[in-house]
Amino acid sequence: MVQEANDNNGRHYTAKDIQVLEGLEPVRKRPGMYIGSTGPKGLHHLVYEVVDNSIDEALAGICDTIKITIYDDDSVSVEDNGSGIPVEIHPQTGKSTVETVLTILHAGGKFNNSAYKVSGGLHGVGVSVVNALSEWLVAKVRRNGKEYMQRFERGISVSELEVIGNSDSTGTTIHFMPDKSIFETIEFSFETLEFRMREMAFLNKGIKIILNDKRNDILKEFHYEGGIKSFVEYINKNKTPIHKDVIYFESEKDSTIVELALQYTDGYTENIYTFANNINTIEGGTHLSGLRSAITRAINDYGRKYSFLKEKEENLSGEDVREGLTAVLSIKLPNPQFEGQTKSKLGNSETRGIVDSLIYDYLNNYLEENPKASKIILDKAVSAQRARDAARKARELTRRKSILDNTTLPGKLADCQSSDLSENEIYLVEGDSAGGSAKQGRDKKYQAILPLKGKIMNVEKARIDKVLGYEEIKAMITAFGTGIGSDFNIEKLRYGKIIIMTDADVDGAHIRTLLLTFFYRYMKELIEKGHIYIAQPPLYKVTKGKKEVYCYSDKELDDILNELGRTNYSIQRYKGLGEMNADQLFDTTMDPETRTLLRVQISDDINADEIFTTLMGDKVEPRREFIEENAKFVQNLDI
Structure with a gap:
């Protein structure tokens, strides 16, 4: 019999919501296939995978706080106040749902849209891969008024799921130690995690993410009620905006939520960052195409209507209208399809039209209702167009x-x-x-x-x-x-x-x-x-008798001098490449x-x-x- 439990919204999330797709055996043999590499990037991906699960709970409206802790031994824990992983026996595996999720690849609620309408973790490989690539992992679940715990070693359960106490809250804590025999290093970079956690807090307004590094006694909290609007303000903090307010809107069409924040600066390069279900789509995709098309169309239409562009003048190009632009586009959609070499390019064909139409309509209204800001933006784009004409001649000369x-x-x-x-x-x-x-x-x-x-x-x-x-x-x-x-x-x-x-x-x-x-x-x-x-x-050349040794750092110099006995040597410090012969x-x-x-x-x-x-x-x-x-x-x- 499967016991059912309600989440904070009264929605049923039970063992039946967990779909089992395949086993875990291949992960330890070919870890690179699942996390990209066994270097620092793959190591940090483990944390992202666990955090993604908590973020998915936040997207469903049942989690508002996530705490990541790095311990002195380089183990990491991720704790949330979501609904907690179901603990009931899973009908397909005969094991507890906690054990199923942690030991079977792609077993999770993200493959069934009834449990999570929008999921960021869908692109990932699941917490089971984190378990497989960890020396040990301890899962604690607070649910049904109780706290449960189960321990795993290299992806295999070494204890049963047991009740360890009562709890008046709900949530999940995953504490894991990356396997030293798999990763090149298990030393986590606070800065790398800080950048990603700040980004996640921007993309999910209202969520609180706490990052605690016990190795160096550093604690940072990321919490932005302004969401991606705050994100643009953060990106532009050392730039000079040419209009005061960040332009922001959020809308929904065909189950796709489109959120945009943008602000122009007096700079000359564009900075557009796009996300789909919290995934940084660094290679762009259909949502970026829709954004660019909408901006170009809206600004040209306004420029024509109010004579910023004369009748015989050509339209502003996309390059012109994006000069100095800082924008963050975040969309949430039910079934994202990712393409590209790094799976970071959105491929959903219908998304372009949705993004284009929503953003065009909004920008069209914004420009009409804010003539002062509109004039500043149009003046900059027209100035960029003139500079582009001048640059075209220089480019043609270079091309010839x-x-x-x-x-x-x-x-x-x-x-x-x-x-x-x-x-x-x-x-x-x-x-x-x-x-x-x-x-x-x-x-x-x-x-x-x-x-x-x-x-x-x-x-x-x-x-x-x-x-x-x-x-x-x-x-x-x-x-x-x-x-x-x-x-x-x-x-x-x-x-x-x-x-x-x-x-x-x-x-x-x-x-x-x-x-x-x-x-x-x-x-x-x-x-x-x-x-x-x-x-x-090299920084130095050390000579002793007929022996010459080049040193590329102060530490290398010190090691060489110790090796030579620190007697009868000479040091040449190279300040310029021209001091060396061919x-x-x-x-x-x-x-x-x-x-x-x-x-x-x-x-x-x-x-x-x-x-x-x-x-x-x-x-x-x-x-x-x-x-x-x-x-x-x-x-x-x-x-």
């Missing part, structure tokens, strides 16, 4: 030069012979001296060298027409072959690796930051597809057999945007605060 020869980049680019992206690479080298050494030392077959004169412009503070007027940037665009902005086409990329090689001093770090700002703002796909690298030249530069920094390259990756797009805005934007105060907060982490200081 895309077939390189000695007449296009005289004395700059030393090209390589290979056109095979799997092996060829281009070094962006600071200064003529280092550029000369790099050209002499390189392997001409697959290594190209492009020396850059001085510091490139700070593109954070410039529109694309100004960016394209800068010679060093034009040289890079021409060399890469991809074009820029709306003309960007990664299929035309001429080098598999683009390597930033600057001096190991403050000026070199500044040039590296300027280049990364350029790539992030105007060629982000090169970073996302793994084409941008940073060379790691052979030394190749051996230490360019030879694939011996060099160290760092691949540039975006682990958190919102945080990356905030850092570039802080470091390279107009506002001084956020930059000062950043420096004060991070000064203690400086390792190499030039005085």
Whole structure:
């Protein structure tokens, strides 16, 4: 007999709501198939999977507080005040529903829409995978006036579900220890969890998420009654909005809830973040297409009606109307279909039309009812259009030069012979001296060298027409072959690796930051597809007799000096690449057999945007605060 229980809304959520799809056996054999990797990303995914279950309870209106605790031993617990996992015997498995959910892959209430109308966890693999990949897991359930507990080890129950006391509340606590034999590391990053938990609190207004790190005695609480409106305010906190209020609306059509918050800034790049059922759809999808279409249509219609655009002038492009835009689009739908390489692109075809029509209608009314803000937005878009016209000429000039020869980049680019992206690479080298050494030392077959004169412009503070007027940037665009902005086409990329090689001093770090700002703002796909690298030249050369050793960090230097006995040695500190001859530069920094390259990756797009805005934007105060907060982490200081 199956005992039924009511949740906080009076809805029946019982063992019958749990559907069993398949067994758990494959998870430990191929963990990467289920959580993406066994590195840090996969490790943190374990926490997300458990939190997703609690968020689903919040979406159903039966949970408002989630507490995540990281313990000294790197175990983690996730506690919520939802309805609690059902404890009754499951009719299909003959085990308690708690044990069923935790030991059978894809056993859960998300596959039956009667239990959860909208689910974020549907994209995930379930708490059973967390159990399978944990050294141990303890589940505690508060339900029916009692508290239950069951313990598992590597996905197998080692105790029965037992009553351990009475409870006047409901909810679930999952406490787990990741398996050291599976993961490369079990050390959780507080910052990584902080970014994700803040994001989840923004996306689910009113929910309280508490993150407690007992290792470092840090406790943070995320609770935003404004939801994604607060999210846009947070993203823009170091930017300068051009209209005061965040434009916000929420509506529903055909069981799809569409929520949008947007605000224009005086910047030149767009920042649109889209979510479907709380999943960050970093590759966009049909909801993003609907949003873009609606914004472009609404602003053009308003511009035509009130003569911001003359009769013979062309329409504003999507690029024009999105310049300086910060927007968060969050939709909730019953049956999301995810596509793309990382399953982070929404594919539901009907969603585009729903999002387009709802947002167009809302924006149309907003522009009519707010003429002051509308004029500011239209003026910026028209200004962007004029800049785009000027930039088009510069782009066309750059495109005409895309077939390189000695007449296009005289004395700059030393090209390589290979056109095979799997092996060829281009070094962006600071200064003529280092550029000369790099050209002499390189392997001409697959290594190209492009020396850059001085510091490139700070593109954070410039529109694309100004960016394209800068010679060093034009040289890079021409060399890469991809074009820029709306003309960007990664299929035309001429080098598999683009390597930033600057001096190991403050000026070199500044040039590296300027280049990364350029790539992030105007060629982000090169970073996302793994084409941008940073060379790691040595900091020191230690000589003792005929023995020469290169050191790439202060710790490495200390270890070498201890190994050499700290007698009869000399140290050379390299402040510039030009201090090395061609052979030394190749051996230490360019030879694939011996060099160290760092691949540039975006682990958190919102945080990356905030850092570039802080470091390279107009506002001084956020930059000062950043420096004060991070000064203690400086390792190499030039005085």
